[in-house]
Amino acid sequence: MRTKYPVIVVGAGFAGVETATRLSRRGVRVLLIDRNSYHQFQPLLYQVATAQLGVSDVARPLRSITRKRRWVTVLHADVTAIDAKARTVTTADGDTFTARVLVVASGAEPNFFNTPGAEENAYPLYSVKDAINFGARMVELLEDAHREPQSGDLHAVIVGGGPTGVETAGALAETFKYVVPEYFSPDLAARCHVHLVDMVPNLLSAFAEPNQKYAEKRLREVDVDLRLGVGVTEVSPVGVTLADETTIPSGLVVWAGGLKAGPIIQASGLPQGRGGRVDVGMDLSVPGFPGVYVLGDSANMIDAHGTALPQLGSVAKQSGIWAAQNIVADLKGQPRQPFRYLDKGFMAMVGRGAAVAELGRRRFRMQGFPAFIAWLAVHVALLSGWWQKVRAILTWVQDYLSNERSQVFIGTDRR
Incomplete structure (x- = not known):
């Protein structure tokens, strides 16, 4: 089957959803395709993995998002091929769709940098399924260690000292330190250890030194063992080997070492740049490919000063809004406008009541509880759906005031 649409959007992340819904408001017919039937809020997946939030807090059905957008058609399908020149998309069912304008916002995938054993034995945190599998494995190891005290200590290793790695290390360390004694025993908590490894000598390299x-x-205060300035050379089912030839025994390794474009980009015929992502023009279209836009984690975008923009939810969301405006201009035969990114800065949670933030282009710095409140406010604002916002706020209040965990892990370990 071959079907034509004015606009096809591949990927229902921040960029894809914003593009589709904004176009619908302007009366433009859009086909939105994603392998999942839901939109997921990736910045909070580590909290799903550590049972701070439930799946429904960070995942919202696409048909719920678009049910009042009658110009958007949602297709739950796996895209297997993109022909950027012809602006066609083929799904695993063998169906082909053709667009006047094609938007590729298919996201990225973990970059294991060819580290032996990493893809097979480490857990990324880039999807709801990743978070569920990680949580199931963590509970399995805790139960085993509780049942067999003689089995030794439980070591968790986080690879990567960026925001995802820091946030995961802090959440996991607090789970071991405060939650495990409540649900298992203080003795088991004393046998649980968190290690954070990164080949660069500093955490959060994009942030200011303070x-x-x-x-x-803060991480040291919750007993996180920091191994900075040393890389990982191998990940096995029973541990991690570092570049200095030391090893950390572990059956729970989190990979937060970076992202790269997925295979759908590699086979699309689009020109690839840093991280395998597509270098786009200032208007977010792809030079040499008329009618093709690439957004979000699939693209290398730059601001008006030529500075590379980071892979952040706020960047992806704004790019979707801007691309929709330019697509409407395309359909009307009007000129496009260069993308003007409103730099809101960046932030990272380090634990309950503790965060760091650098806000705005001038990078106003915050630490501790004020940054924690700012982090909460920004993430609530970015969450999709009022019920998701309310549930997240209520859960965070409970987590902050107690050591309760009301969420459960459903799923099986992928190994």
């Missing part, structure tokens, strides 16, 4: 030092101090 915030780096604060994050390091």
